[in-house]
Amino acid sequence: MARVVILGGGVSGHTAATFAAKWLGSAHEVVVVTPNSKWNWIPSNIWVGVGEMSKEEVTFDLAPVYAKAGITYKQAKAVSLNPEGSESSDKPFVTVEFTQEGREGESEDIEYDYVVNATGPKLNFGATPGLDAGHTVSVCTADHAVHASSEFKKSIERMKSGERQKFLIGTGHGMCTCQGAAFEYIFNIEHELTKAGVRDLADIKWISNESFLGDFGMGGLHMKVGGYTVSSKIFTESLFTERDVSWIIGAHVSKVEAGRIEYELLDGSTGEEEFDFSMLIPPFAGVGLKAYAKDGSDITSTVFAPNGFMKVDANYGAGSYENWKASDWPATYQNPTYDNMFACGIAFAPPHGISKPMSSPNGTPINPTPPRTGMPSGIIGKAVAHSICDKILKGENAPLREASMADMGAACVASAGKGIFDGTAAAMTVYPVVPDFEKYPGTGRDTDYTFGEVGLAGHWIKHILHHMFIYKAKLKPGWTLIPE
Amino acid sequence: MKKEESNIKAYEQNYTTMVPGAFAKKMRTCVIWQFFRFIVLNIKMLIVVSKSH
Ligand SMILES: Cc1cc2nc3c(=O)[nH]c(=O)nc-3n(C[C@H](O)[C@H](O)[C@H](O)COP(=O)(O)OP(=O)(O)OC[C@H]3O[C@@H](n4cnc5c(N)ncnc54)[C@H](O)[C@@H]3O)c2cc1C
Numbered sequence: 462m463a464r465v466v467i468l469g470g471g472v473s474g475h476t477a478a479t480f481a482a483k484w485l486g487s488a489h490e491v492v493v494v495t496p497n498s499k500w501n502w503i504p505s506n507i508w509v510g511v512g513e514m515s516k517e518e519v520t521f522d523l524a525p526v527y528a529k530a531g532i533t534y535k536q537a538k539a540v541s542l543n544p545e546g547s548e549s550s551d552k553p554f555v556t557v558e559f560t561q562e563g564r565e566g567e568s569e570d571i572e573y574d575y576v577v578n579a580t581g582p583k584l585n586f587g588a589t590p591g592l593d594a595g596h597t598v599s600v601c602t603a604d605h606a607v608h609a610s611s612e613f614k615k616s617i618e619r620m621k622s623g624e625r626q627k628f629l630i631g632t633g634h635g636m637c638t639c640q641g642a643a644f645e646y647i648f649n650i651e652h653e654l655t656k657a658g659v660r661d662l663a664d665i666k667w668i669s670n671e672s673f674l675g676d677f678g679m680g681g682l683h684m685k686v687g688g689y690t691v692s693s694k695i696f697t698e699s700l701f702t703e704r705d706v707s708w709i710i711g712a713h714v715s716k717v718e719a720g721r722i723e724y725e726l727l728d729g730s731t732g733e734e735e736f737d738f739s740m741l742i743p744p745f746a747g748v749g750l751k752a753y754a755k756d757g758s759d760i761t762s763t764v765f766a767p768n769g770f771m772k773v774d775a776n777y778g779a780g781s782y783e784n785w786k787a788s789d790w791p792a793t794y795q796n797p798t799y800d801n802m803f804a805c806g807i808a809f810a811p812p813h814g815i816s817k818p819m820s821s822p823n824g825t826p827i828n829p830t831p832p833r834t835g836m837p838s839g840i841i842g843k844a845v846a847h848s849i850c851d852k853i854l855k856g857e858n859a860p861l862r863e864a865s866m867a868d869m870g871a872a873c874v875a876s877a878g879k880g881i882f883d884g885t886a887a888a889m890t891v892y893p894v895v896p897d898f899e900k901y902p903g904t905g906r907d908t909d910y911t912f913g914e915v916g917l918a919g920h921w922i923k924h925i926l927h928h929m930f931i932y933k934a935k936l937k938p939g940w941t942l943i944p945e
Numbered sequence: 946m947k948k949e950e951s952n953i954k955a956y957e958q959n960y961t962t963m964v965p966g967a968f969a970k971k972m973r974t975c976v977i978w979q980f981f982r983f984i985v986l987n988i989k990m991l992i993v994v995s996k997s998h
Binding site for chain 1: 949952953958959961962963964965970972973974975976979980982983986987989990992993994996997998
């Protein structure tokens with residue numbers, strides 16, 4: 462009997478675990494180690510953050526779902542990996558620390574035949590002085606979003622009594638990703654303020670590390686509209702103008718204080734901005750797992766990149782932007798040193814960015830790091846599960862499944878306001894996620910499959926996806942038919 | 946002055962972009978048109994999803 466241990470029960474890990482359990486059946490064991498008792502459909506945290514959804518609507522208990530799927534569930538966080546085993550045993554193991562009520566602090570070594578690192582990001586609030594001090598809010602977790610919503614409501618109350626309020630939304634560091642989430646939040650804020658009848662008392666400003674609006678960490682995208690091939694910059698600037706939102710771009714937020722931030726721009730100049738309400742996305746890092754060799758020596762730097770994400774079959778030596786190639790991106794997500802170790806979703810170390818690296822004359826790097834959104838995270842999780850199941854069921858030499866972000870498209874629906882008749886969202890697809898300038902000279906993408914449009918239909922799709930993905934994650938009948 | 950153009954400020958950051966006119970904005974929340982777009986968008990997305998699996 463083989464044991465597959467999946468670290469992290471988020472979008473990618475949950476997909477990997479549930480498919481592995483389905484394909485392996487009861488002859489083998491699938492273990493999920495994840496610190497939270499609830500699964501969270503993170504994209505809908507945006508709606509929680511403006512009070513349009515409750516935490517209960519975007520989360521559900523994991524234990525009954527894993528019991529139904531025959532998955533062993535450990536409410537714990539992984540701390541370290543021993544891929545060569547210990548001095549007393551050759552069997553690799555992962556050390557976990559329980560977070561489950563009543564077992565806090567207890568630790569356990571779980572032996573594995575295969576391990577998948579799907580631990581997602583560490584929300585690295587500490588990278589910017591003051592970003593972790595509670596002056597700003599976040600929507601990265603359901604609890605953060607509940608708090609954001611209550612602060613937002615206070616701002617609305619102040620406006621109702623005639624006070625002007627300044628909203629500052631965006632990224633809280635020069636090396637952030639996830640601009641899409643901040644984009645959704647700023648337009649949902651704007652939509653809610655309009656609905657509350659207080660929009661005229663609000664100054665809304667965007668701040669981000671993108672060198673142009675609409676970069677989204679993907680170097681922007683081009684769409685065919687009215688016979689033209691048009692940059693996402695035009696559409697994004699258009700939406701910001703239409704909704705009267707001003708912007709600061711190419712910005713590294715260097716300090717956060719009560720009601721005030723300081724920032725540095727790509728041209729080296731510095732500035733400050735005041736706010737009454739601010740949501741700034743933190744930069745992401747790996748969750749800080751350690752790795753040890755058989756003799757107990759620290760091999761963390763062999764297994765993980767300096768940013769804490771796990772090394773996989775990517776080309777980490779591509780060098781400068783001019784040398785980047787689509788083929789630098791990993792396809793199998795297997796660790797190059799230990800072939801029974803994989804990483805999926807945000808947890809794998811990308812070879813480099815997608816957006817062009819930039820820095821200020823002072824040497825401060827200011828550019829988005831590459832996003833790993835829901836659809837690629839799910840597809841990669843499934844491909845990794847498939848590879849492992851093939852190896853277990855067909856033999857060690859079974860070929861690995863491939864799911865490179867340079868061969869994969871992504872559909873993404875960015876909400877711009879919730880409402881069954883007055884809501885809007887930007888429905889977008891990109892193909893491929895990572896631009897391939899050799900295959901598609903010019904824009905790097907196939908403009909027949911890269912498109913976007915704003916409208917109510919997008920909102921309906923976003924709302925349906927919310928229910929569909931929670932249905933799928935709960936493993937309700939027919940769940941495998943819903944694509945990642 | 947057309948309402949939809951009123952946010953543009955001369956020589957400020959949004960002076961060089963495009964803004965949707967009243968018709969384009971209306972169509973964004975016109976239920977009949979959006980129902981049609983819903984079908985089109987779903988088909989387009991399914992094609993991209995099927996190319997990616
Ligand atoms: C506000 C917001 C809105 C978003 N909206 C969209 C959207 O509209 N569309 C889209 O495609 N994407 C969206 N995304 C991105 C999407 O959420 C991510 O792509 C996706 O969650 C990544 O999946 P993952 O499994 O890699 O990470 P996660 O989903 O974050 O899962 C990681 C899991 O690992 C667990 N974990 C952490 N540390 C450990 C440890 N030490 N041991 C074990 N487990 C651990 C975590 O608790 C978590 O359960 C959004 C993100 C945010 C923050």
